[in-house]
Amino acid sequence: MSKVNTVLGTIPAEELGFVSVHEHIGYGMPGSELDTTWWKSPEQRYDETVPKLRAFREYGGSTIVDATGICNGRDVDYYRSLSEKTGVQIIACTGFVGGDTALAHFARASVEYLAEVFVHEITVGIGTTGAKAGVIKVGVSRGGRMTELDKRIYRAAARAARETGVPILTHLAIDAENAVAIFQEEGLPLDRVLFGHVDDGVNAPITRDTWIAEQGGRLGFDTFGYETELPDPPFWARPRKERLDHFLGFVERIGIDRVLAAADANCSPLGWPGVKGHTVNYLFEQLIPDLKDAGWSDAQVRTLFVDNPANFLTIKN
Secondary structure, X not given: OOEEEEOOEEEEHHHOOOEEEEXXXXXXXXXXHHOXXXXXXXXXXXXXXXXXXXXXXXXXXXXXXXXXXXXXXXOXXXXXXXXXXXXXXXXXXXXXXXXXXXXXXXXXXXXXXXXXXXXXXXXXXXXXXXXXXXXXXXXXXXXXXXXXXXXXXXXXXXXXXXXXXXXXXXXXXXXXXXXXXXHHHOOOOHHHEEEOOOOOOOOOOOOOHHHHHXXXXXXXXXXXXXXXXXXXXXXXXXXXXXXXXXXXHHHHHHOOOXXXXXXXXXXXXXOOOOOOOOOOOHHHHHHHHHHHHOOOOHHHHHXXXXXXXXXXXXXXX
């Protein structure tokens, strides 16, 4: 039986339903809890997050992959409470958004130690929660090229993925050549890796999306909704039509089987203001109508949001 780890337990992949493969329940940098300007109480976080998740469920959404890594505000007990309250299945990750977000303890760690941490969180549980991670997060530090720590994290993630069977998702597809080389050296099939954010306004001009697909990798068009048309757009925003055309053009060239989609929304940002007006529900409120206007069928939408995520997230060992 195919299976996937969620914060409430391991379930058959067939029960995932509609999946948004890259979101954040609450993302922040280490120490952000001391920022009195933007930090929120648990009650405020619930007030911001629960309505968004309930709306996601009412639209027909079933599962969210929380791509918040170690050191970035990951709170599995909170996720479990939200999942029970809203009915949305939440998949937590192990790993790091990037080496530059890792605390010094991890920055000095060996590949072997990092792999051991990832494997433990996947097979035993995260902290004392008993909840098992269902995916490994890796990323390139700011600057656009992998640091030595990034390379150790990627190598450790590849080893943990091979041992446990869970997939890897990346923060940005920048420096993809180094990433692909590491995964290949470690013997990890590239269809177990989702190269994320190929569509954002920083990454898109230099992403080698077709090349990544030709190597066997999957592509995450997962920043839908970060548009220059927003009242206060973030620096990684991109014009709505340009992003959509990029996505549709890729699918036309390569096919739909290698792509997954998400909004990379932050339900309740920790230690920073976030982006107002952007939520995971952009997928239902804007993206799917845009796809239908472009001639997509219900079957294609299902492939993008149900079939592809189930195949990717299934533990394969």
